[in-house]
Amino acid sequence: MSERAAGTVEAVFREEWGRLLATLVRWLGDFDLAEEVAADAIAVAVERWPVEGVPDRPAAWLLTTARRRAVDLLRRRQTYAAKLAILKVEAERTAAEHHAPAPLDAAQIEDDRLRLFFTCCHPALPADGRVALTLRYLAGLSTAEVARAFLVPEKTMAQRLTRGKRKIQDAGIPYRVPRADELPDRLPAVLSVIYVVFTEAYAASRGPALVRPELADEAIRLARILRDLLPAEREVASLLALLLFVDARRDARTDDAGALVLLADQDRTRWDRTKIEEGVGLLERALRGGRPGQYGLQAAIAALHDVAPSFESTDWRQIVVLYDILRAVAPSPLVDLNRAVAVGTARGPAAGLELLDLLANVPELQRYHLLSASRARFLEDLGRLDEAAEAYRQALDLVGNDVERDYLRSRVARIEAATPPDRG
């Protein structure tokens, strides 16, 4: 199978795979085995469905195929634990056949996904491992995509995932939804995971599309599930509001030809007012009763953009103030980068450039194209065109998705057309 075909198959089955895996983990209690048989079942489907047609209940078909494969593999192991696992899988199957008209109803699948969510976000796992596992096994991102979302090499991410799975297995991290009294401790990691999933959806780390709508919808859906479960948690509502504010701009972020449109140039009549209004309602309630957390602050920043009639009339000073608070509440190199861009917009490109240059050696930003792209923009505004072109080229080396790549190329081309050829 060519790499391109494999990529297409991966995209088609990503959602199916995530649901399948969640139920298989519950049945088998073994991540690696669940992953292996889920992949096998999908491979069989890829081979047969185009010839024999898609079955009436694709999810149930995949689950049955995966279960049979799991039983085969377990029989070969000849161990006591394997025999127990077979008994458990068969009991699940019997129970499913006797007690439910459909082998797998939608609510059960959602429960399984929520369980898997809290397993992957368990506090006994390292923070980076939690997010990695959830992106891989709930959002269904490839290891390479998870690595890009975290700005680390793919090999590092693969090791992180392996270590995480091993700890789940060896330490006996359970597969269950936490009790109400445990939720406050368990929540921040879950929120951070949803946020990172959305970030990946908002600017895809690779591929032809800028936005991956299905992934953005998935992040919003996960945020809604959490909000329904925890209506009193202000940070959950704030996160949902943040995602809605950013997602509201989705259609305006590319033009009719599919080219990137920056915030400054977006047609604000194309922003989704329904999402913005829902976000404002959520955020107004969430900001009452205490200091805002990191998602409350980010949502407030996004709200200031969304309610502004134009880029120029946006309250940039207030945005910088909110970034200052955010830096104190949840410091990170990405917050510093975003703050520098806001400062550059509020006080002029020279001020922004000065702050960006302070971030030049931050390890987490070395492979992040938006640091170079932001520098390039301020350099361009300052008329330092040779340096701007060079910074755009640096960003081009790091950028992953084609829409952003085309945009960066067009900026380089524009500068080259406007300036005489290099004399050197």
Added chain:
Amino acid sequence: MRYLLLIYSEEATTPPSQEEIDAVMAEWWQYDTAIKESGVHLDGAALQPTQTATTVRLKGDERVVTDGPFAETREVLGGYYLIDVPDLDTALDWAAKCPGAKYGSMEVRPVMEFDTPEQ
């Protein structure tokens, strides 16, 4: 699964008063009774202070015996409970209830279970 709850604390430099000993020991006996009556308790013990410890390791073929515990840290292993519970969350609940969690820290370690092929 079986988990070992390892109780770490700083060793006292000055001897506590009898009232302090009585108050703290009452907490420990209460926990000890609760964990034994729950049915999860397999084994447990309090350890003598670290000055009674001896460390041994092999350097090549040579046996090197040194005085004291292995690691020079402020918190030392003071005792343990071995319990049998369904999962890590239950083990963490028991560890959090232990007075050792209040006076120091608890390390929770699963016991390695060997999966031997059937004869």
